[in-house]
Amino acid sequence: MIVRFREKRMQLSKGFDYAVRSLVFLALLSDGASAELRTIAESQNIPLSYLAKVMRNLVRGGLVSSTLGRDGGYCLRRAPEEITLMQVYAVIEGEMRLVECMEDQKNCMFYKGCTQVSVWHKLKNAVEEIFRETTLKDLLPQPTGEQRLTQLKEKERKYARAGA
Amino acid sequence: MIVRFREKRMQLSKGFDYAVRSLVFLALLSDGASAELRTIAESQNIPLSYLAKVMRNLVRGGLVSSTLGRDGGYCLRRAPEEITLMQVYAVIEGEMRLVECMEDQKNCMFYKGCTQVSVWHKLKNAVEEIFRETTLKDLLPQPTGEQRLTQLKEKERKYARAGA
DNA sequence: ACAATCATGGAGTTAGTGACTCCACAATTG
DNA sequence: CAATTGTGGAGTCACTAACTCCATGATTGT
Structure with missing residues (x-):
């Protein structure tokens, strides 16, 4: 049995979710490294094609x-x-x-008297602001506590060397 | 030819839009008055059934x-x-x-490592905050400028009477 | 009491599209 | 040249928002 997502509005598409996950995956690679489609798909449980x-x-x-070609793949273009x-x-x-009538209000039959469109714009701005700043x-x-500790020690060692 | 709304995600349902429009319509009635389904539907261009x-x-x-019954209809229960x-x-x-995995994270295959869900919650909160405060x-x-002028004059007259 | 008028409830129907697949093709490299 | 990788696009499928229809129930004026 396939359990499905009871659809309610205001949801994000899977495509967008997949994109974000894949980008995060690429971002986690040691810099500059690339990953092939299959690797990303499998690691993130996303249908390959x-x-x-x-x-x-x-x-x-x-x-x-x-x-393209052997050893090809994808990598981030920016940090x-x-x-x-x-x-x-x-x-x-x-x-x-x-x-529907967000930008082309001419199509909206309530063109003149519509008072809600301003709220929708406020909404859009709020969402986009979060998108922009994330x-x-x-x-x-x-990094976990342990990892952070390692990083700290690394730093200390650096300073120690610099002082010497 | 039926022109249709090119569907992109993050949109509000028509049902919600219709609901808001209808409520606004009811709010505009002189208080306590009710309107029948047909009146609302026709004024707002919403399919009756x-x-x-x-x-x-x-x-x-x-x-x-x-x-129900003759002279029935709908009216707001609150201001x-x-x-x-x-x-x-x-x-x-x-x-x-x-x-999908907004609240029931157990279903999410990325349960442990998922870092995005916090952003989706931030998003949800932002939207809901606007919904709550509107x-x-x-x-x-x-009211238009003209109407506001009328209101002002009305007020003046009241004061004048009060002073007399 | 009755008929007109109103909402209720629920079972359809439909079109659109998000999500996913498949296959042929193009580029790259050992 | 053969293996490997992405590209491109046509095609499929299931789901559901949006909309319809019809039978039923409540209310009120006459």
């Missing part, structure tokens, strides 16, 4: 670069902190439209 | 009351400033779920 489409959009959008969710959203979904870096898993 | 369903939800949700968009959303759409009153059309 569907992810192909998503990645193509990311390539077209300039967020990742792809190399994680320079890639915002807004950019990802724009690449995957385009312009955000909460309602970068891939914010989505990277925080 | 679809609106019936929406209104039923609003009744069940306690936002409007309905009276416009006491009805928030959040309440309307809850009645029409239920709990907001931006992604009431029907905020959606009522502002």
